[in-house]
Amino acid sequence: MSSPASQHEPLRYYGQPDPFGLKQLVEGWRSRELLYSFFLRDLLIRYRQVFIGVLWVLLQPLLSTLIFMGLFFILGAGNAGATFRYAPIILIGMLCWQLVNNSLRDATGSLVNYRHVVTKIYFPRMLLPLSSLLCAVFDLLVGSVLILPLCWGLGVSISWSTLWVAPVAAMGLIVFCFGCILWLSSLNAQYRDVGYALPFALQIGMFVSPVVYDAQRLLPILGHNWIWLYEANPVAANIGLARWAILGEPFPSIAGLITAYAITLILAISGLAWFRYADQWMADRI
């Protein structure tokens, strides 16, 4: 036992049992530098040959907020005060929705778009969808900078005491996306239908989640007995939580929140297990 370090390492057999896919996380963590490289690549590619560059990260949520403010102003009988109060509500909804929308959209195709890499070399394949998620998180972080100036500018008060809950809501949403992209990206590797169906699913998702309206508007329709079901949608629950945390809007229903987080957790764990399983045939079928 003299020379290279490798001699002291045991012979490692590939494909050790990993029923819940948790070893993947360890492996992914060991390859975090590669994840960073993929993240950097995705970020750099996005802003190649783009004149105003990263400003788009700020412009996208801001512009959509303006559009929906205008819509609200027209439909809401021209009440300027209500419209201003409404702006941060939409912005928060928009930022959260962009996280879901962009991460799901980009991650779903991530394995397929890089199949020439996936079939030529091994690395923890989870890193490809994860890197798309990281990009979406990056957008969220940059975009959140807009919230405070907007509130100040329009004279909307911020509830400082509960602000610390906002990152919790963001985290909940990120875990939800994490579960979704593990399922979607690996399913799309075999069934391209996923990629085609997703845009429609996302469109529907945007309207069944309180992105451009606030959930309270549904209260008269659904009533107290059913609003929790609406808020069992993790996107709805987390947006509601974030609005409560930042703006002091009404707190979402407890039953809805609990169900939403249970769904999130189940998605993430099943996603890990499924991805581990799909990983075995990924290169054969992609």
Next chain:
Amino acid sequence: MMPNPHELAIHVDAVSKRFQLGSYSEYSRLTEVATQSATSWLLRKLGRSRASSSVSHSRRGDDRFESDGFWALRDVNFSVKQSEVVGVIGHNGAGKSTLLKILSRIVTPTRGRVGVRGRVGSLLEVGTGFHPELTGRENIFLNGAILGLKRSEIRRRFDEIVAFAEVESFLDTPVKRYSSGMTVRLGFSVAAHLEPDVLIIDEVLSVGDQAFQRKCMGKATELGTQGRTVLVVSHNLAAIANMCSRAVLLDQGLLVADDLPSKVIERYLATMSALDGVVHWAEDQAPRSANVRLRSISIHGTASDTPTPQVDIDAEIGVTVEYEVTTPGTINTVQILLKDESGIHVLTTANAPSMNAASDPSFGSPLEGGVYRTQCRFPPNFLNDTRYFVSVNLGPELGKPTISLDSVLSFLVHDTGAMRKEYLGSWAGPVVRPRLAWSTHGPLPSDSDLSGNT
């Protein structure tokens, strides 16, 4: 046979790999698959014992194909000790690439397991993951990271990598503006600075010119001498013989030889070159397309009907392809490729009118059902005295073969001395040795005469 496990760098333990034929390698649809997986689950439940016996069953040699599957590897066992350099040879489709992909962990074996010690570097392609929009500098980091280098390692070797690739002045240019040569050089340079414990190389790596191939092979040998374990797949038998301490031969998914390179190469040549200069196929084993079935391929010397594995250098060489048209009205073309021992592509020829010194009306016209014999004759005094490998493509259109056989047959050109009455030295090196038209005229009128005339 089984060496001490502490010395092993690679252990391939009873590995079999089955590929599904048909749909799922293509775009598959959910509904189809739902019904398919339900039925296959049922079948598995019912016939588990049958499925598990299929490996030993298929060992007889030709039945790698099942109704919906294909065994690319069958019960392959071997191990590689640390700092061994092992070559893997075999025909196209023998399972070499599948073996490499399993060893690189890209593909999971259907049965058996693979163990590797230490850091594995696998190079099945140069520049994996290069993105055209990124600059050379960014791609070095990305590609390095994909190959398993840490950022700090890349930073440390960055200047070396750049110098080796000779792209200093293009570092901040997007790779999409690189010439293909530059891209390949950059890709190789990153790969060459990988320092794995176990290196797995595919010959796909040896694209590019001869100098570049030598560079690749040189690098692999260098790694071998540094005490690293190298597993290399190549058609270049000379390279395998030179750099490897051991070689294994794959044939139809089975490991058929594991010995010194010289012995394995001999065996390979024997299996592939059909020592009597002819390959015959029984009806149920013949390579076939929907419309055409091959019967035999053979080599003939001048005016001889007996196939021969060896032809005289001053004799005409005939390559005869015999096939049966099973669907009347089929349009068929025949193409022959010649390669030399180191895999250099010597020539391609086909029975198309514009490539034909004789004439072959069967080209491009519908053929009645029945057996056909298409022959190509190489002129005497054209090839060198070395071994040539014959590849054959058949199909309705040139360039889109439906039957494609790589190096299916080989023959040796025997130097009768007909071309060396004046020269007794070596002819080793050139891939052809044609007898060409030479003449000398003169003495020519001098320059002053010429200027005087005009």
